[in-house]
Amino acid sequence: MDIYNNKSKFKVGIVAIALLLAGVSLYYTNTLVKKLEQREKRLIDLYAKGLEFAVDEKVGDELTFLMQEIVGANNSVPMILTDEKGKIINSRNIKLPSEQNSSIEEPQKLLSVGEAQKIVEQEEKILQKELAIMREENLPIVVSFLGEKNYIYYRNSDLLEQLRYYPYVQFVVIVIFGLLTYMAFNYSRRAEQNRIWVGLAKETAHQLGTPISSLMAWVEYLRLDETADPIVADELEKDVQRLQMVTARFSSIGSEPTLQPENISVVVQGFMNYLQRRISSQVKVRVKDWLPPEKMVNMNRYLFEWVIENICKNAVDAMAGRGELRLRLREIPEGDVVIDITDTGKGMNKQQVKQVFNPGFTTKKRGWGLGLTLAKRIIEEYHKGRIFIKTSEVDKGTTFSIILKEGIPEEE
Numbered sequence: 001m002d003i004y005n006n007k008s009k010f011k012v013g014i015v016a017i018a019l020l021l022a023g024v025s026l027y028y029t030n031t032l033v034k035k036l037e038q039r040e041k042r043l044i045d046l047y048a049k050g051l052e053f054a055v056d057e058k059v060g061d062e063l064t065f066l067m068q069e070i071v072g073a074n075n076s077v078p079m080i081l082t083d084e085k086g087k088i089i090n091s092r093n094i095k096l097p098s099e100q101n102s103s104i105e106e107p108q109k110l111l112s113v114g115e116a117q118k119i120v121e122q123e124e125k126i127l128q129k130e131l132a133i134m135r136e137e138n139l140p141i142v143v144s145f146l147g148e149k150n151y152i153y154y155r156n157s158d159l160l161e162q163l164r165y166y167p168y169v170q171f172v173v174i175v176i177f178g179l180l181t182y183m184a185f186n187y188s189r190r191a192e193q194n195r196i197w198v199g200l201a202k203e204t205a206h207q208l209g210t211p212i213s214s215l216m217a218w219v220e221y222l223r224l225d226e227t228a229d230p231i232v233a234d235e236l237e238k239d240v241q242r243l244q245m246v247t248a249r250f251s252s253i254g255s256e257p258t259l260q261p262e263n264i265s266v267v268v269q270g271f272m273n274y275l276q277r278r279i280s281s282q283v284k285v286r287v288k289d290w291l292p293p294e295k296m297v298n299m300n301r302y303l304f305e306w307v308i309e310n311i312c313k314n315a316v317d318a319m320a321g322r323g324e325l326r327l328r329l330r331e332i333p334e335g336d337v338v339i340d341i342t343d344t345g346k347g348m349n350k351q352q353v354k355q356v357f358n359p360g361f362t363t364k365k366r367g368w369g370l371g372l373t374l375a376k377r378i379i380e381e382y383h384k385g386r387i388f389i390k391t392s393e394v395d396k397g398t399t400f401s402i403i404l405k406e407g408i409p410e411e412e
Helices: 007-054 061-072 113-137 158-224 230-253 264-276 301-318 350-355 371-382
Strands: 079-082 088-092 141-145 148-154 260-263 283-289 296-299 323-331 337-343 386-393 397-404
Touching: 007 148, 007 158, 079 113, 088 113, 113 148, 158 230, 230 301, 260 264, 264 283, 264 296, 264 301, 264 323, 264 337, 296 301, 296 397, 301 323, 301 337, 301 371, 301 397, 350 386, 371 386
Parallel strands: 283 323
Antiparallel strands: 079 088, 079 148, 141 148, 260 296, 323 337, 337 397, 386 397
Protein backbone atom coordinates (compact mmCIF):
# COMPACT_ATOMS: atom_id res chain seq x y z
CA MET A 1 0.00 0.00 0.00
CA ASP A 2 1.35 3.44 -1.00
CA ILE A 3 0.79 5.26 2.28
CA TYR A 4 1.98 8.63 1.00
CA ASN A 5 -0.33 8.85 -2.01
CA ASN A 6 -3.18 7.50 0.11
CA LYS A 7 -2.36 9.54 3.21
CA SER A 8 -5.80 11.18 3.25
CA LYS A 9 -7.44 7.75 3.46
CA PHE A 10 -4.82 6.72 6.01
CA LYS A 11 -5.64 9.73 8.19
CA VAL A 12 -9.37 9.07 7.86
CA GLY A 13 -8.74 5.48 8.94
CA ILE A 14 -6.79 6.58 12.00
CA VAL A 15 -9.48 9.10 12.96
CA ALA A 16 -12.18 6.44 12.46
CA ILE A 17 -10.31 4.00 14.72
CA ALA A 18 -9.82 6.73 17.35
CA LEU A 19 -13.52 7.61 17.25
CA LEU A 20 -14.43 3.91 17.51
CA LEU A 21 -12.22 3.51 20.57
CA ALA A 22 -13.71 6.67 22.08
CA GLY A 23 -17.21 5.37 21.37
CA VAL A 24 -16.46 2.02 23.00
CA SER A 25 -15.01 3.83 26.02
CA LEU A 26 -18.07 6.08 26.31
CA TYR A 27 -20.44 3.15 25.94
CA TYR A 28 -18.62 1.09 28.56
CA THR A 29 -18.43 4.00 31.00
CA ASN A 30 -22.09 4.92 30.52
CA THR A 31 -23.06 1.29 31.09
CA LEU A 32 -20.99 1.29 34.27
CA VAL A 33 -22.61 4.58 35.37
CA LYS A 34 -26.10 3.12 34.90
CA LYS A 35 -25.18 0.07 36.98
CA LEU A 36 -23.81 2.32 39.73
CA GLU A 37 -27.00 4.41 39.60
CA GLN A 38 -29.08 1.28 40.10
CA ARG A 39 -26.79 0.23 42.93
CA GLU A 40 -27.14 3.60 44.64
CA LYS A 41 -30.93 3.40 44.19
CA ARG A 42 -30.97 0.03 45.93
CA LEU A 43 -28.72 1.47 48.65
CA ILE A 44 -31.20 4.29 49.29
CA ASP A 45 -34.08 1.78 49.36
CA LEU A 46 -32.16 -0.25 51.90
CA TYR A 47 -31.43 2.94 53.81
CA ALA A 48 -35.15 3.74 53.93
CA LYS A 49 -36.03 0.26 55.17
CA GLY A 50 -33.28 0.53 57.77
CA LEU A 51 -34.82 3.78 59.07
CA GLU A 52 -38.22 2.18 59.38
CA PHE A 53 -36.88 -0.81 61.27
CA ALA A 54 -34.61 1.31 63.45
CA VAL A 55 -37.56 3.19 64.97
CA ASP A 56 -39.93 0.20 65.11
CA GLU A 57 -40.50 -0.76 68.75
CA LYS A 58 -41.50 -4.29 67.74
CA VAL A 59 -38.02 -5.03 66.44
CA GLY A 60 -35.50 -6.53 68.83
CA ASP A 61 -32.39 -4.68 70.04
CA GLU A 62 -30.02 -6.76 67.92
CA LEU A 63 -31.99 -6.11 64.73
CA THR A 64 -32.30 -2.44 65.66
CA PHE A 65 -28.53 -2.25 66.04
CA LEU A 66 -28.12 -3.95 62.66
CA MET A 67 -30.49 -1.48 61.00
CA GLN A 68 -28.64 1.44 62.53
CA GLU A 69 -25.42 0.03 61.08
CA ILE A 70 -27.08 -0.17 57.65
CA VAL A 71 -28.27 3.42 57.95
CA GLY A 72 -24.79 4.56 58.96
CA ALA A 73 -23.20 2.65 56.06
CA ASN A 74 -24.36 5.28 53.57
CA ASN A 75 -21.35 7.56 53.43
CA SER A 76 -21.41 8.52 49.76
CA VAL A 77 -24.94 9.18 48.44
CA PRO A 78 -26.25 12.68 49.37
CA MET A 79 -29.78 12.52 50.78
CA ILE A 80 -32.33 14.68 52.64
CA LEU A 81 -35.18 13.46 54.84
CA THR A 82 -38.36 15.61 54.93
CA ASP A 83 -41.80 15.33 56.49
CA GLU A 84 -45.11 15.42 54.61
CA LYS A 85 -45.05 19.24 54.47
CA GLY A 86 -41.57 19.27 52.95
CA LYS A 87 -39.79 20.45 56.07
CA ILE A 88 -36.22 19.19 56.24
CA ILE A 89 -35.71 16.81 59.15
CA ASN A 90 -32.24 15.47 58.49
CA SER A 91 -29.53 15.27 55.81
CA ARG A 92 -26.56 13.08 55.05
CA ASN A 93 -23.40 13.36 52.92
CA ILE A 94 -23.94 17.05 52.19
CA LYS A 95 -21.10 19.42 53.04
CA LEU A 96 -22.31 21.98 55.58
CA PRO A 97 -20.44 24.75 57.42
CA SER A 98 -21.22 23.18 60.79
CA GLU A 99 -19.47 19.97 59.75
CA GLN A 100 -16.37 21.91 58.73
CA ASN A 101 -16.29 23.92 61.97
CA SER A 102 -16.52 21.72 65.03
CA SER A 103 -16.92 24.81 67.22
CA ILE A 104 -20.55 25.13 66.11
CA GLU A 105 -21.37 22.44 68.65
CA GLU A 106 -20.53 24.90 71.42
CA PRO A 107 -21.67 28.31 70.11
CA GLN A 108 -21.96 29.78 73.57
CA LYS A 109 -18.23 29.35 74.10
CA LEU A 110 -16.64 30.08 70.72
CA LEU A 111 -19.27 31.77 68.53
CA SER A 112 -21.67 34.55 69.22
CA VAL A 113 -25.39 33.92 68.83
CA GLY A 114 -25.45 36.09 65.72
CA GLU A 115 -22.63 34.17 64.06
CA ALA A 116 -24.29 30.85 64.87
CA GLN A 117 -27.57 32.13 63.43
CA LYS A 118 -25.82 33.12 60.19
CA ILE A 119 -24.38 29.63 59.86
CA VAL A 120 -27.80 28.06 60.44
CA GLU A 121 -29.36 30.29 57.77
CA GLN A 122 -26.53 29.50 55.38
CA GLU A 123 -27.03 25.76 55.95
CA GLU A 124 -30.75 26.14 55.30
CA LYS A 125 -30.07 27.76 51.94
CA ILE A 126 -27.62 25.00 51.03
CA LEU A 127 -30.08 22.27 51.97
CA GLN A 128 -32.96 23.91 50.09
CA LYS A 129 -30.80 24.22 46.99
CA GLU A 130 -29.77 20.56 47.26
CA LEU A 131 -33.38 19.56 47.82
CA ALA A 132 -34.46 21.31 44.62
CA ILE A 133 -31.76 19.46 42.66
CA MET A 134 -32.76 16.12 44.17
CA ARG A 135 -36.42 16.66 43.31
CA GLU A 136 -35.48 17.17 39.67
CA GLU A 137 -33.20 14.13 39.49
CA ASN A 138 -35.16 11.38 41.29
CA LEU A 139 -38.56 10.60 42.75
CA PRO A 140 -38.54 10.48 46.56
CA ILE A 141 -38.73 7.26 48.56
CA VAL A 142 -41.62 7.14 51.05
CA VAL A 143 -40.89 5.88 54.56
CA SER A 144 -43.25 5.61 57.53
CA PHE A 145 -42.25 6.65 61.04
CA LEU A 146 -44.83 5.92 63.74
CA GLY A 147 -47.70 6.23 61.29
CA GLU A 148 -46.41 9.41 59.64
CA LYS A 149 -45.11 9.60 56.10
CA ASN A 150 -41.66 10.97 55.44
CA TYR A 151 -39.73 11.35 52.20
CA ILE A 152 -36.14 10.61 51.34
CA TYR A 153 -34.74 12.70 48.49
CA TYR A 154 -31.37 11.82 46.99
CA ARG A 155 -29.05 12.42 44.04
CA ASN A 156 -26.06 10.71 42.51
CA SER A 157 -22.89 10.61 44.55
CA ASP A 158 -19.94 12.83 43.68
CA LEU A 159 -18.00 9.74 42.58
CA LEU A 160 -20.73 8.79 40.14
CA GLU A 161 -20.85 12.32 38.70
CA GLN A 162 -17.10 12.31 38.23
CA LEU A 163 -17.28 8.93 36.55
CA ARG A 164 -19.98 10.23 34.21
CA TYR A 165 -17.70 12.98 32.86
CA TYR A 166 -14.49 10.96 33.06
CA PRO A 167 -14.59 9.53 29.48
CA TYR A 168 -15.13 12.99 28.00
CA VAL A 169 -12.17 14.36 29.94
CA GLN A 170 -10.17 11.30 28.93
CA PHE A 171 -11.13 11.83 25.29
CA VAL A 172 -10.07 15.50 25.38
CA VAL A 173 -6.73 14.60 26.98
CA ILE A 174 -6.10 11.88 24.38
CA VAL A 175 -6.99 14.28 21.55
CA ILE A 176 -4.64 16.97 22.90
CA PHE A 177 -1.86 14.44 23.39
CA GLY A 178 -2.46 13.02 19.92
CA LEU A 179 -2.36 16.48 18.32
CA LEU A 180 0.85 17.40 20.12
CA THR A 181 2.42 14.08 19.12
CA TYR A 182 1.31 14.53 15.51
CA MET A 183 2.71 18.06 15.43
CA ALA A 184 6.02 16.87 16.89
CA PHE A 185 6.38 14.02 14.39
CA ASN A 186 5.24 16.24 11.53
CA TYR A 187 7.80 18.88 12.47
CA SER A 188 10.48 16.21 12.70
CA ARG A 189 9.48 14.79 9.30
CA ARG A 190 9.52 18.22 7.67
CA ALA A 191 12.92 18.98 9.21
CA GLU A 192 14.25 15.73 7.79
CA GLN A 193 12.78 16.54 4.38
CA ASN A 194 14.40 19.97 4.50
CA ARG A 195 17.78 18.41 5.15
CA ILE A 196 17.28 16.03 2.22
CA TRP A 197 16.24 18.89 -0.10
CA VAL A 198 19.22 20.99 0.92
CA GLY A 199 21.66 18.11 0.58
CA LEU A 200 20.28 17.11 -2.82
CA ALA A 201 20.37 20.69 -4.10
CA LYS A 202 23.92 21.35 -2.93
CA GLU A 203 25.20 18.09 -4.39
CA THR A 204 23.46 18.76 -7.72
CA ALA A 205 24.97 22.25 -7.93
CA HIS A 206 28.38 20.80 -7.12
CA GLN A 207 28.10 18.06 -9.76
CA LEU A 208 27.02 20.55 -12.45
CA GLY A 209 29.96 22.85 -11.78
CA THR A 210 32.64 20.81 -13.55
CA PRO A 211 30.86 20.10 -16.88
CA ILE A 212 29.66 23.73 -17.07
CA SER A 213 33.25 24.95 -16.73
CA SER A 214 34.25 22.55 -19.49
CA LEU A 215 31.44 23.76 -21.76
CA MET A 216 32.50 27.36 -21.24
CA ALA A 217 35.99 26.42 -22.42
CA TRP A 218 34.54 24.74 -25.51
CA VAL A 219 32.56 27.89 -26.32
CA GLU A 220 35.76 29.94 -26.25
CA TYR A 221 37.47 27.33 -28.42
CA LEU A 222 34.68 27.57 -31.03
CA ARG A 223 35.01 31.34 -31.09
CA LEU A 224 38.70 31.01 -31.88
CA ASP A 225 38.00 28.55 -34.70
CA GLU A 226 37.48 30.63 -37.85
CA THR A 227 35.79 27.74 -39.65
CA ALA A 228 33.11 27.34 -36.97
CA ASP A 229 29.73 28.99 -37.38
CA PRO A 230 29.56 31.90 -34.86
CA ILE A 231 25.81 31.31 -34.42
CA VAL A 232 26.59 27.88 -32.96
CA ALA A 233 28.94 29.44 -30.42
CA ASP A 234 26.37 32.10 -29.50
CA GLU A 235 23.54 29.57 -28.98
CA LEU A 236 25.84 27.25 -27.08
CA GLU A 237 26.88 30.15 -24.85
CA LYS A 238 23.21 30.90 -24.11
CA ASP A 239 22.64 27.30 -23.08
CA VAL A 240 25.75 27.38 -20.90
CA GLN A 241 24.41 30.51 -19.24
CA ARG A 242 21.17 28.66 -18.77
CA LEU A 243 22.99 25.82 -17.06
CA GLN A 244 24.71 28.34 -14.84
CA MET A 245 21.28 29.68 -13.93
CA VAL A 246 20.11 26.15 -13.07
CA THR A 247 23.16 25.72 -10.86
CA ALA A 248 22.38 29.04 -9.19
CA ARG A 249 18.83 27.79 -8.55
CA PHE A 250 20.04 24.65 -6.81
CA SER A 251 22.50 26.73 -4.79
CA SER A 252 19.63 29.01 -3.76
CA ILE A 253 17.55 26.04 -2.58
CA GLY A 254 20.52 24.80 -0.60
CA SER A 255 20.72 28.08 1.32
CA GLU A 256 18.40 30.78 2.60
CA PRO A 257 17.38 32.68 -0.56
CA THR A 258 17.56 36.46 -0.70
CA LEU A 259 14.39 38.21 -1.87
CA GLN A 260 14.51 41.60 -3.52
CA PRO A 261 11.99 43.77 -5.37
CA GLU A 262 11.77 42.92 -9.07
CA ASN A 263 9.57 44.26 -11.86
CA ILE A 264 7.32 41.24 -12.29
CA SER A 265 6.23 42.20 -15.81
CA VAL A 266 9.81 42.44 -17.04
CA VAL A 267 10.79 39.12 -15.43
CA VAL A 268 7.81 37.19 -16.82
CA GLN A 269 7.94 38.69 -20.30
CA GLY A 270 11.69 38.18 -20.58
CA PHE A 271 11.49 34.58 -19.49
CA MET A 272 8.56 33.79 -21.81
CA ASN A 273 10.52 35.23 -24.75
CA TYR A 274 13.33 32.84 -23.87
CA LEU A 275 10.96 29.89 -23.45
CA GLN A 276 9.11 30.53 -26.72
CA ARG A 277 12.29 29.78 -28.71
CA ARG A 278 12.77 26.45 -26.92
CA ILE A 279 9.33 24.88 -27.15
CA SER A 280 7.28 23.64 -30.06
CA SER A 281 6.39 26.27 -32.63
CA GLN A 282 2.85 24.86 -32.61
CA VAL A 283 2.34 26.12 -29.05
CA LYS A 284 1.13 29.71 -29.03
CA VAL A 285 2.24 31.73 -26.02
CA ARG A 286 0.10 34.72 -25.05
CA VAL A 287 0.90 37.05 -22.15
CA LYS A 288 -1.74 39.50 -20.92
CA ASP A 289 -0.29 42.01 -18.51
CA TRP A 290 -2.85 44.09 -16.58
CA LEU A 291 -0.37 45.34 -13.98
CA PRO A 292 0.88 48.89 -13.46
CA PRO A 293 4.12 49.51 -15.45
CA GLU A 294 6.38 49.58 -12.39
CA LYS A 295 4.71 46.88 -10.29
CA MET A 296 7.33 45.34 -8.00
CA VAL A 297 7.28 41.94 -6.28
CA ASN A 298 9.63 40.52 -3.64
CA MET A 299 11.28 37.50 -5.25
CA ASN A 300 14.37 35.46 -5.88
CA ARG A 301 14.50 35.74 -9.67
CA TYR A 302 16.32 32.45 -10.29
CA LEU A 303 13.88 30.41 -8.22
CA PHE A 304 10.79 32.19 -9.50
CA GLU A 305 11.79 31.59 -13.13
CA TRP A 306 12.30 27.94 -12.23
CA VAL A 307 8.68 27.75 -11.05
CA ILE A 308 7.37 29.39 -14.23
CA GLU A 309 9.51 27.13 -16.39
CA ASN A 310 8.35 24.00 -14.60
CA ILE A 311 4.66 24.84 -14.91
CA CYS A 312 4.97 25.94 -18.55
CA LYS A 313 6.91 22.85 -19.62
CA ASN A 314 4.37 20.63 -17.88
CA ALA A 315 1.69 22.51 -19.79
CA VAL A 316 3.48 21.95 -23.11
CA ASP A 317 3.77 18.23 -22.34
CA ALA A 318 0.07 18.10 -21.41
CA MET A 319 -0.80 19.65 -24.80
CA ALA A 320 1.46 17.17 -26.62
CA GLY A 321 3.32 20.06 -28.27
CA ARG A 322 0.23 21.66 -29.80
CA GLY A 323 -2.11 24.21 -28.22
CA GLU A 324 -2.19 27.56 -26.48
CA LEU A 325 -0.39 28.71 -23.34
CA ARG A 326 -1.82 31.85 -21.72
CA LEU A 327 -0.35 33.92 -18.89
CA ARG A 328 -2.37 36.62 -17.18
CA LEU A 329 -0.83 39.06 -14.70
CA ARG A 330 -3.21 41.05 -12.51
CA GLU A 331 -3.30 42.90 -9.20
CA ILE A 332 -5.71 42.15 -6.36
CA PRO A 333 -7.07 44.76 -3.91
CA GLU A 334 -4.50 43.81 -1.25
CA GLY A 335 -1.75 44.91 -3.65
CA ASP A 336 -0.40 41.40 -4.27
CA VAL A 337 0.15 40.02 -7.77
CA VAL A 338 -1.70 37.04 -9.24
CA ILE A 339 -0.24 35.09 -12.16
CA ASP A 340 -2.62 32.69 -13.92
CA ILE A 341 -1.04 30.10 -16.23
CA THR A 342 -3.56 28.32 -18.46
CA ASP A 343 -3.04 25.54 -20.99
CA THR A 344 -5.36 23.71 -23.38
CA GLY A 345 -4.01 20.28 -22.51
CA LYS A 346 -5.57 17.06 -21.27
CA GLY A 347 -6.38 18.42 -17.80
CA MET A 348 -6.70 16.44 -14.56
CA ASN A 349 -9.43 14.78 -12.56
CA LYS A 350 -10.23 15.70 -8.95
CA GLN A 351 -8.04 12.97 -7.49
CA GLN A 352 -5.04 14.09 -9.53
CA VAL A 353 -5.61 17.71 -8.54
CA LYS A 354 -5.41 16.73 -4.86
CA GLN A 355 -2.11 14.90 -5.36
CA VAL A 356 -0.40 17.10 -7.92
CA PHE A 357 1.96 18.76 -5.40
CA ASN A 358 2.86 15.51 -3.63
CA PRO A 359 6.47 14.32 -4.07
CA GLY A 360 6.68 11.49 -6.58
CA PHE A 361 3.30 12.16 -8.22
CA THR A 362 3.42 12.47 -12.00
CA THR A 363 1.09 11.80 -14.93
CA LYS A 364 4.05 11.30 -17.27
CA LYS A 365 5.67 8.01 -18.18
CA ARG A 366 9.01 9.58 -17.31
CA GLY A 367 9.91 11.98 -14.54
CA TRP A 368 10.53 12.00 -10.82
CA GLY A 369 7.43 13.93 -9.85
CA LEU A 370 9.42 16.56 -7.93
CA GLY A 371 8.95 19.65 -10.12
CA LEU A 372 5.66 20.89 -8.71
CA THR A 373 6.72 19.88 -5.20
CA LEU A 374 9.74 22.16 -5.54
CA ALA A 375 7.55 24.87 -7.09
CA LYS A 376 5.21 24.79 -4.07
CA ARG A 377 8.16 24.89 -1.70
CA ILE A 378 9.74 27.84 -3.55
CA ILE A 379 6.54 29.91 -3.67
CA GLU A 380 5.08 29.15 -0.24
CA GLU A 381 8.14 28.65 1.97
CA TYR A 382 10.66 30.99 0.36
CA HIS A 383 8.41 33.68 -1.13
CA LYS A 384 5.59 33.38 1.47
CA GLY A 385 3.07 33.31 -1.36
CA ARG A 386 0.56 30.76 -2.63
CA ILE A 387 0.40 28.36 -5.55
CA PHE A 388 -2.61 26.23 -6.37
CA ILE A 389 -4.69 24.79 -9.19
CA LYS A 390 -7.46 27.25 -9.92
CA THR A 391 -9.36 25.04 -12.38
CA SER A 392 -8.77 21.80 -14.25
CA GLU A 393 -11.09 19.87 -16.53
CA VAL A 394 -10.29 16.66 -18.32
CA ASP A 395 -9.61 17.24 -22.04
CA LYS A 396 -10.03 21.01 -21.60
CA GLY A 397 -6.99 22.21 -19.72
CA THR A 398 -5.61 23.42 -16.41
CA THR A 399 -5.04 26.81 -14.79
CA PHE A 400 -2.36 27.31 -12.14
CA SER A 401 -2.50 30.44 -9.97
CA ILE A 402 0.47 32.00 -8.19
CA ILE A 403 0.09 34.81 -5.65
CA LEU A 404 3.17 36.84 -4.70
CA LYS A 405 3.62 39.58 -2.12
CA GLU A 406 3.95 43.16 -3.27
CA GLY A 407 7.51 44.51 -3.18
CA ILE A 408 8.78 47.96 -2.25
CA PRO A 409 11.06 49.58 -4.85
CA GLU A 410 14.57 50.27 -3.63
CA GLU A 411 15.43 53.92 -3.13
CA GLU A 412 18.27 55.21 -5.24
